[in-house]
Structures are given as C-alpha cells and as structure tokens.
Amino acid sequence: MNLIKIGCFVFGVTAxxxxxxxxxxIEDEKTIDVLLQHRYTKLLEYPIDSLSFPRSMxxxxxxxxxxxxSDWTSGFFVGNLWQLHKLTGNAAYKExxxxxxxxxxxxxxxxxxxxxxxxxxxxxxxxxxxxDDNQDYKNIIVQSAKTLSTRFNTTVGAIRSxxxxxxxxxxxxxxxxxLNLELLFEATKISGDSTYHNIAVQHANTTLKNHFRKDNSxxxxxVYDTITGKPKDKVTHQGFNNESSWARGQAWAIYGYTMGYRxxxxxxxxxxxxxxxxxxxxxKNLPEDGIPYWDFNDPSIPNAxxxxxxxxxxxxxxxxxxxxxxxxxxxxxxKKVLNSLNSSTYILSSEVNGPFILDHSTGNWPKNDEIDAPxxxxxxxxxxxxxxxxxx
Ligand code: GLY
Numbered sequence: 001m002n003l004i005k006i007g008c009f010v011f012g013v014t015a016x017x018x019x020x021x022x023x024x025x026i027e028d029e030k031t032i033d034v035l036l037q038h039r040y041t042k043l044l045e046y047p048i049d050s051l052s053f054p055r056s057m058x059x060x061x062x063x064x065x066x067x068x069x070s071d072w073t074s075g076f077f078v079g080n081l082w083q084l085h086k087l088t089g090n091a092a093y094k095e096x097x098x099x100x101x102x103x104x105x106x107x108x109x110x111x112x113x114x115x116x117x118x119x120x121x122x123x124x125x126x127x128x129x130x131x132d133d134n135q136d137y138k139n140i141i142v143q144s145a146k147t148l149s150t151r152f153n154t155t156v157g158a159i160r161s162x163x164x165x166x167x168x169x170x171x172x173x174x175x176x177x178x179l180n181l182e183l184l185f186e187a188t189k190i191s192g193d194s195t196y197h198n199i200a201v202q203h204a205n206t207t208l209k210n211h212f213r214k215d216n217s218x219x220x221x222x223v224y225d226t227i228t229g230k231p232k233d234k235v236t237h238q239g240f241n242n243e244s245s246w247a248r249g250q251a252w253a254i255y256g257y258t259m260g261y262r263x264x265x266x267x268x269x270x271x272x273x274x275x276x277x278x279x280x281x282x283x284k285n286l287p288e289d290g291i292p293y294w295d296f297n298d299p300s301i302p303n304a305x306x307x308x309x310x311x312x313x314x315x316x317x318x319x320x321x322x323x324x325x326x327x328x329x330x331x332x333x334x335k336k337v338l339n340s341l342n343s344s345t346y347i348l349s350s351e352v353n354g355p356f357i358l359d360h361s362t363g364n365w366p367k368n369d370e371i372d373a374p375x376x377x378x379x380x381x382x383x384x385x386x387x388x389x390x391x392x
Contacts, residue, residue, distance in 0.1 A: 121180075
C-alpha cells in the first residue's frame with residue numbers, strides 16, 4: 001500500500017487515518033481503502049457510450065444523469081480516468097480515457113459556449129500530462145483555444161460566457177469562466193501564438209475589476225453593455241440571491257486567480273486569490289469539517305445542503321496557493337477537506353452502482369437540480385487535490 005504521511009493524517013493511493021478533529025465519522029485506514037478502491041472500479045465498469053457521459057446521479061433511485069459531449073461537464077469523467085491512471089498506475093484507466101477522449105474531440109469547433117475550456121482541458125489537458133508528446137492532443141487544445149477566442153469581445157475585454165437568456169443578459173460573464181483560461185494559457189505555450197495568452201489576461205483583468213465585492217466575495221454573473229463595455233448588472237444564476245455568496249462561485253474565483261498567477265506572475269491575481277480564499281476560510285458559516293454549505297448565505301443553514309464540489313475545487317487550488325505563498329493555512333484547509341472526505345460520511349456507499357466517488361455536492365439549487373448528490377466535477381478536483389498533495 002502506497003501511503004503518504006502529511007501532518008496529522010495519512011493518505012495515499014488509498015486511504016486516510018486521522019487523529020485530527022473533525023465532525024465526520026472516522027474509520028480505520030483499511031476500511032477507507034476498500035471503500036475508495038470499490039468506487040474507483042465503478043468508473044472502469046461504466047459502459048462506453050459516446051452520448052452518455054456520466055454527470056451526476058440520484059442515489060435514492062440509482063438514476064444516472066447522462067449527457068453528450070456538448071455538456072459543460074463532459075470532460076470531467078474522462079479527466080477522472082486519466083487521474084486514476086496517474087494515482088494507481090493501472091493501464092486500464094488510461095485505455096478507457098483514450099476511448100472517451102475521442103468522443104470529446106468534436107467539441108473543439110463548438111463555439112456556442114465558453115465551456116470548451118472545461119470540456120477540452122479536463123480531458124485532453126489531463127491526457128497531455130500522461131502523454132506529454134501527443135501531437136494530436138496538442139492540436140486539439142490549440143484549435144479549441146482558437147474557437148474560444150471567437151467569443152472574446154474587445155470593447156468589453158472579456159469572453160462571453162453564455163448565449164441563452166439573450167433578451168435579459170446582453171453580454172454575460174460568469175466567474176466560472178476563469179477556469180476556461182487555462183486552455184488559452186496552455187495553447188500559447190504549445191503554439192507560441194501569444195493571442196490566446198493575451199485574451200486570457202484581458203479577461204482576467206476585466207473580471208478582477210468588476211466581479212468582486214468589497215469583502216472579496218464574488219458575484220456570479222456580471223452583465224456588460226457591449227457599446228460602452230461597462231458592467232450594467234451584477235446578478236446570480238445559481239446562487240441564493242444576487243448578493244449572496246454561492247460557494248462554488250467563490251471556489252472558481254480562488255482557483256482561477258491562483259491558476260492565472262501561475263501563468264502570468266501578476267501579483268494582483270495572487271492578491272485576489274488570497275483575499276477570496278480568506279473570505280472563504282474565515283466565513284462564520286463554514287462548517288468545522290471544511291465542507292461548505294452550497295451558498296454561504298442560505299438562511300436555512302445549518303440545515304442547508306453542502307457542496308462537496310466547492311470544497312474540492314478550493315482544496316486543490318489551495319495546494320497550489322500554498323506553493324506560491326508558503327502560508328500553512330491553505331495547506332491545512334486542503335488537508336482538513338481531504339481528511340473529512342475520506343470517510344464514509346462523504347464517500348459514496350459501496351451499495352450504490354454509479355461511476356462516482358463522492359456524495360453530497362449541490363449542482364443547481366435554484367432549479368432544484370442535483371441537490372446533495374454525487375457530481376462528476378467534485379470527484380475531478382478531489383483526485384486533482386490528492387495528486388497535488390502527493391507531488392508536494
Ligand atoms: N460552471 C457551472 C457550475 O459551476 O455549476
């Protein structure tokens with residue numbers, strides 16, 4: 001068994017044993033190891049089908065929400081297979097990942113949404129970390145960056161996120177869009193064409209100027225006027241209300257500016273990442289086990305659903321942020337989250353038959369969709385956090 005000791009706990013390919021304080025159930029290392037291995041195998045067993053990327057599931061009914069490659073989440077399942085290959089060394093995960101990757105390739109021409117970054121970078125970007133001289137993957141990433149760039153508006157200085165709701169939102173930019181910049185930064189590194197990097201920087205600068213509140217929490221959607229280039233509305237789509245702090249939105253902001261700093265070394269990005277990070281970890285409504293409620297301002301807290309996906313996005317980002325700042329509080333939060341998640345409170349029960357690892361994420365509360373459920377991107381950032389922790 002490959003174990004790594006970090007601080008007050010132990011984890012590795014397998015499990016975790018804790019003496020840390022936490023309000024989650026603590027099991028012994030072997031129990032957790034068995035639970036995780038069982039869940040990992042479920043990803044291998046999931047049938048290959050180009051139209052059925054697993055996105056989430058309803059535990060009670062066993063129903064798996066399956067989506068085509070055009071869905072913003074399609075790349076995460078493939079990314080999970082790539083990451084499990086890296087974590088376990090098992091070639092079966094890689095073989096599966098290659099097959100699923102092929103179904104995503106056509107998204108490189110899909111200019112209907114900004115989510116091409118999530119789709120292509122979580123799949124082919126992960127693939128490149130395993131097959132670092134795969135020229136086909138590199139070409140797909142560069143073509144995808146070219147497609148994403150067509151959504152950039154020079155007057156606004158940002159990439160348009162969504163095309164729906166056009167009669168209400170003239171030019172919507174959502175905080176989530178920060179994650180799609182990684183595709184652009186990498187495309188410049190691959191191709192030598194600085195266009196993509198420059199668009200990413202302009203988008204990040206515009207978002208920095210307009211998305212954050214005085215307390216360094218972030219709005220979800222900023223709507224721009226395309227004639228003046230100025231923001232004309234600041235609203236939410238997935239949060240509790242326009243002025244609330246949707247947990248995953250805060251997570252995308254922290255991850256996005258930490259990643260942006262990696263490519264630019266712009267101190268303003270690092271400062272914003274730290275400011276929003278501090279808003280997150282010091283919030284009075286953040287539970288003791290580190291897993292946030294889906295929105296920091298839901299009045300039904302402490303009875304509101306949690307969002308494991310927000311926790312895993314932040315846990316992964318904080319390992320990188322710790323690398324830049326050497327501030328232990330970031331690493332301690334990541335450890336706490338992994339510690340909490342490596343328990344039967346959060347690992348999906350072995351009786352559940354679906355290609356997911358963790359339970360208790362919240363996708364879209366206002367639409368009553370994917371509430372307290374296993375969701376594919378929570379697993380993606382969980383595996384990324386484990387790999388990043390191992391690499392420290
Ligand atoms: N990018 C959409 C979400 O975070 O739900």
